[in-house]
Amino acid sequence: MTDQNVQIDAGLLPLRQVWPDELVARYRAAGYWRGETMPAFLRDRAQRFADKTAVVGGAVGNETRLSYAQLWQEAGRIGAGLLAQGLRPGERVVVQLANVPAFITVVCGLFRAGLIPAYALPAHRITEIAHFARKAQASAYVTHALQDGFDYRTLARALRDEVPAVKHVVIAGEAGDGNEEFIALDVLTGDEASLPADPDPQSVAFLQISGGSTGLSKLIPRTHDDYIYSFRASNDICGIDEHSVYMVALPAAHNFPMSSSGWLGALHAGATTVLSPGAGPDAAFPLIARERVTCVGLVPPLALLWSDAATKTPHDLSSLQVMQVGGAKLVPEAARRVVSGMGCKLQQVFGMAEGLVNYTRLDDGEDIVLNTQGRPISPDDEVLVVDDHGNPVPDGTTGHLLTRGPYTIRGYHNDDAANARSFTSDGYYRTGDMVQRRPGGYLVVQGRATDHINRAGEKISAEEIEDHLLAHPAVFDAAVVSIPDDYLGERSCAFVITQGDVPRAAQLKAWVRGRGLAAFKVPDQIVFVDAFGTTAVGKISRRELRAQLREKYLSDLSEQKDS
Numbered sequence: 236m237t238d239q240n241v242q243i244d245a246g247l248l249p250l251r252q253v254w255p256d257e258l259v260a261r262y263r264a265a266g267y268w269r270g271e272t273m274p275a276f277l278r279d280r281a282q283r284f285a286d287k288t289a290v291v292g293g294a295v296g297n298e299t300r301l302s303y304a305q306l307w308q309e310a311g312r313i314g315a316g317l318l319a320q321g322l323r324p325g326e327r328v329v330v331q332l333a334n335v336p337a338f339i340t341v342v343c344g345l346f347r348a349g350l351i352p353a354y355a356l357p358a359h360r361i362t363e364i365a366h367f368a369r370k371a372q373a374s375a376y377v378t379h380a381l382q383d384g385f386d387y388r389t390l391a392r393a394l395r396d397e398v399p400a401v402k403h404v405v406i407a408g409e410a411g412d413g414n415e416e417f418i419a420l421d422v423l424t425g426d427e428a429s430l431p432a433d434p435d436p437q438s439v440a441f442l443q444i445s446g447g448s449t450g451l452s453k454l455i456p457r458t459h460d461d462y463i464y465s466f467r468a469s470n471d472i473c474g475i476d477e478h479s480v481y482m483v484a485l486p487a488a489h490n491f492p493m494s495s496s497g498w499l500g501a502l503h504a505g506a507t508t509v510l511s512p513g514a515g516p517d518a519a520f521p522l523i524a525r526e527r528v529t530c531v532g533l534v535p536p537l538a539l540l541w542s543d544a545a546t547k548t549p550h551d552l553s554s555l556q557v558m559q560v561g562g563a564k565l566v567p568e569a570a571r572r573v574v575s576g577m578g579c580k581l582q583q584v585f586g587m588a589e590g591l592v593n594y595t596r597l598d599d600g601e602d603i604v605l606n607t608q609g610r611p612i613s614p615d616d617e618v619l620v621v622d623d624h625g626n627p628v629p630d631g632t633t634g635h636l637l638t639r640g641p642y643t644i645r646g647y648h649n650d651d652a653a654n655a656r657s658f659t660s661d662g663y664y665r666t667g668d669m670v671q672r673r674p675g676g677y678l679v680v681q682g683r684a685t686d687h688i689n690r691a692g693e694k695i696s697a698e699e700i701e702d703h704l705l706a707h708p709a710v711f712d713a714a715v716v717s718i719p720d721d722y723l724g725e726r727s728c729a730f731v732i733t734q735g736d737v738p739r740a741a742q743l744k745a746w747v748r749g750r751g752l753a754a755f756k757v758p759d760q761i762v763f764v765d766a767f768g769t770t771a772v773g774k775i776s777r778r779e780l781r782a783q784l785r786e787k788y789l790s791d792l793s794e795q796k797d798s
């Protein structure tokens with residue numbers, strides 16, 4: 236057992252991210268790290284903006300509104316209630332909730348109780364949830380009963396079976412059954428005097444989930460100091476102040492709508508957050524009109540969908556000042572369509588849950604906004620663009636993006652192997668992205684060096700899906716690659732060599748789904764091949780193999796089109 240595990244097993248010690256003393260001193264002196272913590276800023280806003288609306292949730296006609304004072308109170312009830320159930324500050328809690336006010340009250344409640352949320356997406360299923368719970372050494376899970384047609388209680392039961400250390404299951408909304416199998420969020424109560432003092436600002440506030448380019452997702456520990464800096468500075472860049480109305484249309488657990496500048500940025504600014512129950516125009520447009528939403532963040536396919544719908548909708552979208560687009564590459568032609576369709580400012584956002592976030596600025600000219608993915612938040616974001624040997628390349632040349640800075644992690648949680656791969660000895664995070672830098676520090680994303688599929692902003696590890704396919708008795712070998720897709724940006728395609736009884740594509744897709752994975756990870760397309768005909772002599776890497784299969788497939792496709 237490593238020292239790190241000893242510390243985590245102790246459970247109650249605040250988890251820490253370690254920056255070298257010299258950088259800590261620099262980040263403090265520059266005023267990036269101000270010793271603010273999540274509970275402390277929430278308390279302050281509850282006093283300053285007591286009666287102002289903090290959160291609006293629910294569909295039009297059935298909405299819930301929480302003022303800043305109510306949010307604080309509700310968070311206190313939930314936090315104290317969890318401690319009364321036997322949880323102790325420092326323990327980890329997997330949170331899997333959709334875009335409902337309970338997402339925000341629960342997370343704020345965990346902050347108030349010194350508990351550490353580990354965020355899961357609503358699409359995740361048992362394989363992923365069990366992995367997060369184990370990796371985070373979680374002792375509790377908060378989820379829904381029924382939500383969007385899925386019964387999360389079945390997931391909760393499976394999780395308790397697979398990871399018995401998860402002793403507490405809290406269900407938001409109707410807990411169901413009536414047999415006290417689960418704790419109902421609505422009736423949690425406790426003594427607020429049991430809530431701990433504010434945490435160390437350099438301790439870990441929560442665990443975010445990585446896109447997972449190699450195998451399973453890693454857990455990303457973000458500290459109070461570093462994360463608050465990232466959304467406070469984002470507020471300035473994105474023009475968020477107390478008059479803003481910020482809409483969360485993507486899943487609220489994702490780093491983009493959480494902190495770029497996101498609902499946490501909105502809470503910090505004293506603004507109003509509107510949670511859209513869906514990401515499509517049908518759910519969002521009526522809410523934009525009713526709440527006079529000023530800013531929203533979307534992934535490129537949704538931005539295009541909205542832009543088309545905006546030209547035809549009867550809903551008044553005139554309050555919208557900024558549409559942020561990120562998570563995957565927005566190509567210049569698509570950017571142009573967004574600008575003309577939405578009639579508001581476009582802001583490109585190129586970020587990662589590990590830290591670094593780049594924005595085009597609201598006063599940047601058209602060339603920058605359409606053709607770049609922005610520049611870093613902080614003057615102290617150190618960005619290197621290097622060749623395969625680690626040597627810096629000149630501006631305008633494509634290279635690997637490495638970064639370190641005041642809000643980029645120095646290591647994943649509880650994962651020595653990933654840390655050895657993903658960080659240089661001097662603390663730079665290897666993003667896996669290939670970029671060009673333009674004068675002024677603007678970055679243009681060219682692609683990536685690692686094999687994951689960026690399916691409309693959802694990241695899928697090729698290796699993870701190959702492993703699930705290989706578990707099927709009729710699969711001899713499998714290689715999963717990304718294929719350019721007009722709508723999704725990229726879709727996933729699995730090349731499969733079979734053995735014995737040959738399954739149909741639909742059966743293999745059902746197999747992957749049956750392995751307890753998020754639906755977005757099921758291959759969009761399956762291509763059966765006799766062999767991975769490779770011209771290379773001897774052993775080639777999986778990466779080269781995937782690249783060869785992709786190229787052959789695309790060239791066959793274009794030949795078919797030409798003939």
Ligand code: OOB
Nearest residue numbers: 490491495561562563564584585586587588608680
């Ligand atoms: C955001 O975070 P993650 O952690 O889901 O994914 C990060 C990766 C990046 O390394 C890059 O490969 C890709 O997503 N990406 C983009 C992009 N924004 C993210 N690729 C091209 N163009 C962009 N604009 O996706 C995320 C986190 C915070 C803010 C925004 C996005």
